[in-house]
Amino acid sequence: MANIYDIAKQSGYSVATVSRVINGHKHVSKKAQQAIEETMTRLEFVPNAMARNLSFGNTYNIGVVLPHTKHPFFTEILNGIIERAISTSYQIVILPSKYDEDLELKYLEQLRQKAIDAIIFTSHGISLETLAEYSEYGRIVCCEKTNRKEILSVYPEREGAYVEVFSWLKEKGIKQMHILLSRSYDKSTTSQVTIDTFRKVYAETPHKEEIITGIISNVDAKEAMLKRINAGEKFECIFSNGDDVASGVYEAFLESEQEMPLIIGQENQISGRLLGLPTVEHRFKEIGLRAFDLAVMNQPSQPEPIISTFIPR
Amino acid sequence: MANIYDIAKQSGYSVATVSRVINGHKHVSKKAQQAIEETMTRLEFVPNAMARNLSFGNTYNIGVVLPHTKHPFFTEILNGIIERAISTSYQIVILPSKYDEDLELKYLEQLRQKAIDAIIFTSHGISLETLAEYSEYGRIVCCEKTNRKEILSVYPEREGAYVEVFSWLKEKGIKQMHILLSRSYDKSTTSQVTIDTFRKVYAETPHKEEIITGIISNVDAKEAMLKRINAGEKFECIFSNGDDVASGVYEAFLESEQEMPLIIGQENQISGRLLGLPTVEHRFKEIGLRAFDLAVMNQPSQPEPIISTFIPR
């Protein structure tokens, strides 16, 4: 593979001039430019990306930390990021985490090693303190509300929509409610908002046994519900964390021939529409679009809410 | 940021020895190792990833070309790739293409520029000839059946399942069939297999008007079907390219209060299960797992089929 020295030698100019041509800089004579370009195409020269990055000091890589890809929160944010990246010179590097703190730390180290220019945490197992510590090595954006100024933030503003849902349910006369969550209250701000909003609207704390965590997929939901149904538990209303999840709940009741409770979904997915379930629409893709902008831009910014809406059905 | 020279100076050893410690090489005294490691932690030193890559001559980046992320074929393959990559030292770089040949060429150039070590095409707009030409710069794997030995290949073997589907439909007495496709016959091997298998089983060529292309999402399907229903077209059976797509078809008929035709889905998605539609299960995730292995390994290999199965309902 030809390198810049070969081009210099064969064209009769210096590497400095060749470099100028490569980068389209001024102060190169027409003659030199033509000779060099001719030589480059003749030798099928392409500049080595790594070497350029080393010289420039940046990588044009944006890392995206994903715990998994089983929930639209993550896949939709990723889609937004990808869509936004396509017309830029930046590339998206996937950093799968499984919420593993060691892995997340490894990725933060990559920021320090300048293997990536910026990092987007769609979610994080590691503490915000630790994230903040690494912000000196590159931009860090987080898809949750955080008030630390070192961390850029764009997040779904769920509370308004949740207030609507719970008020709607209360008005309907719903007394008992099961809540399906992906992660526990102490680990997830989403879980916190959900429960806190319930508490606010209903003016009571949900029973521990009525909060079911560890539910991510349709199958998780179906299995968890079947178990409880078979144990004789009764259900009036189920507030789930996704339409696909809600469908799993629906299937569990259908299969065990129990009376169908009122099921609420989220994400406005196809499954929820087919079953006619009320749902909450979150604009995750927009969060991705915005997260990319924040990762690339240099200005600090306020946490940016992206508003969710309730879709009754 | 401290570099290897700083460590050398402060620890009293040379950069060569520091490098040996970084890479865990032999022939370093306990004393030297301790002194150097102490200095590294004291100065918060981390080796620069770009510089190492430049020296080593590889990047540990695998590029994955995705036309879009609206169909499980792409998202599931990507999931498989990610799952497989997580325990390796390789990273996944997303290369969105929209089937745009210029973009795809740009990505192949990155292979030449050594910005990525290997590239996986989940699908391609560019010709196999061109792909083959670039194979000298890095491993190229393609998620479709190709007989060129320069290109590694792992693909869904659909024909067997399609024979089953069409035979099943024929036995049921289905005479007329509409076929929904993502891309046209000449551009997509999937479309070719679909139509060729229909032809084989039914011993007749499908009517041009009964082949509907450009259908990728649920919404595409719903809109296309509504248009045709409103134009007075009649439907006996619809073979679609996905359960979510099939659901769009279902919704169109439901909305326009027409008699529901027999609808066949694919991908075994939640939506198809909820509607009780027959479907074809493709093991896309496995294709992703395997594609990653091929991209990382150095041995050439035969095209590898991953068998699809028909799920009647």
Next chain:
DNA sequence: TTGAAAGCGCTACCAA
């Protein structure tokens, strides 16, 4: 407008 040479930060060969 051009070129020499000093970076960028690290690896690995060859001597010692």
Next chain:
DNA sequence: TTGGTAGCGCTTTCAA
């Protein structure tokens, strides 16, 4: 076991 130094391939400053 160590160190000197020539790479890896490119950019950029400083002189000319």
